Amino acid sequence: MLAAYTDLKNAQKVKNFILKKDLLNHDYLPVKELEHIFFPLTKKTKIPNAEVVDTKFNFPQKERPQTIDFLLKDKLTKTELDLIPRSQEIVGNIMILEVPPELKNKEKLIAEAYLKINRNITTVVKKQEMHKGVYRTRKVKILAGKNNKETVHHENGVEIKLHLEKTYFSARSGNERLRISRLVKPNEEILVMFSGAAPYPLVIAKNSPAKIVYGIELNPLAHQFALENVTLNKLEKKVIILLGDVRKIAPTIKKKFNRVVMPLPKTGEEFLDVSLEKAKKGAFIHLYAFLDEKEIDDYAKKVKMICKKGGHPVRILKKVKCGQFSPGTFRVCFDLKLI
Numbered sequence: 001m002l003a004a005y006t007d008l009k010n011a012q013k014v015k016n017f018i019l020k021k022d023l024l025n026h027d028y029l030p031v032k033e034l035e036h037i038f039f040p041l042t043k044k045t046k047i048p049n050a051e052v053v054d055t056k057f058n059f060p061q062k063e064r065p066q067t068i069d070f071l072l073k074d075k076l077t078k079t080e081l082d083l084i085p086r087s088q089e090i091v092g093n094i095m096i097l098e099v100p101p102e103l104k105n106k107e108k109l110i111a112e113a114y115l116k117i118n119r120n121i122t123t124v125v126k127k128q129e130m131h132k133g134v135y136r137t138r139k140v141k142i143l144a145g146k147n148n149k150e151t152v153h154h155e156n157g158v159e160i161k162l163h164l165e166k167t168y169f170s171a172r173s174g175n176e177r178l179r180i181s182r183l184v185k186p187n188e189e190i191l192v193m194f195s196g197a198a199p200y201p202l203v204i205a206k207n208s209p210a211k212i213v214y215g216i217e218l219n220p221l222a223h224q225f226a227l228e229n230v231t232l233n234k235l236e237k238k239v240i241i242l243l244g245d246v247r248k249i250a251p252t253i254k255k256k257f258n259r260v261v262m263p264l265p266k267t268g269e270e271f272l273d274v275s276l277e278k279a280k281k282g283a284f285i286h287l288y289a290f291l292d293e294k295e296i297d298d299y300a301k302k303v304k305m306i307c308k309k310g311g312h313p314v315r316i317l318k319k320v321k322c323g324q325f326s327p328g329t330f331r332v333c334f335d336l337k338l339i
């Protein structure tokens with residue numbers, strides 16, 4: 001390997017020269033030998049105060065920060081690298097990779113690279129389809145790492161065990177769950193409709209002064225995870241999870257609530273009559289919907305109308321964009337107060 005060989009007293013001068021002339025081979029570290037030093041070079045040229053030699057030994061390689069761009073620089077073009085979305089969703093130790101269609105034939109390479117740079121990730125999957133059906137589930141395909149779709153996600157001080165295909169879960173809603181828990185006042189009784197693997201009940205119970213949080217979920221597999229998660233987080237005294245259709249189960253709970261959370265953005269408003277029935281006067285309802293920016297105000301009017309017609313007028317305290325479903329379409333939470 002080509003190197004500039006000099007004694008230590010001239011080392012700085014030689015280094016300055018080869019840096020200035022862009023001759024230093026940045027992939028390797030210099031090697032010291034007694035009173036001398038070898039600087040790895042990129043090409044043969046004359047260097048003042050140094051002898052240019054072809055060494056018989058190899059230089060130690062420099063440890064580079066592992067980045068996707070660095071790992072894929074020889075496998076993808078610059079244009080292809082720029083197409084990779086930089087923020088990928090991570091659920092527990094599984095990354096849910098989003099790759100644009102142009103990079104379909106490179107998705108395994110990209111997945112392997114993510115696996116290398118992130119020690120906490122053991123599996124990289126990609127979505128096979130959108131969330132669908134009444135359970136809002138979807139299939140995922142394993143691209144790299146362990147053949148595993150079950151994980152424990154850590155969020156807002158709780159652990160949420162789930163299977164990516166058996167229950168709906170979005171790590172990206174973590175901040176929104178915390179936002180709701182911070183609104184809760186001491187001793188509130190809360191109903192979370194459509195509770196899935198119980199992320200809302202757990203996060204609220206753990207991070208707020210709520211007295212009790214009920215969850216109702218239709219999907220039996222999600223319900224099983226929810227029960228397990230309550231135990232896992234030792235929240236048995238604060239969280240009660242019930243299996244079944246909100247429409248049938250909610251009326252069997254013999255109490256009204258200070259707060260009702262409705263995280264079913266596709267069709268949540270169809271259940272407003274149920275939540276209004278279970279909400280005390282002055283209670284809060286958090287209703288989620290997927291809406292285009294332009295639709296938000298009309299939807300708010302529609303919600304007010306539904307509530308008024310149902311005999312429970314509401315005031316809309318806030319409309320919070322708490323996620324993006326697709327370009328221009330947001331997950332919006334309407335914070336309602338019964339008046």
Ligand SMILES: C[S@@+](CC[C@H](N)C(=O)[O-])C[C@H]1O[C@@H](n2cnc3c(N)ncnc32)[C@H](O)[C@@H]1O
Nearest residue numbers: 135136168169194195196217218219245246263
């Ligand atoms: C969008 S997911 C939200 C799950 C969970 N709250 C979360 O944030 O991860 C909606 C959930 O509502 C459940 N669901 C749909 N219709 C329901 C109903 N009529 N009664 C109870 N749960 C229902 C689905 O099975 C699904 O788990």
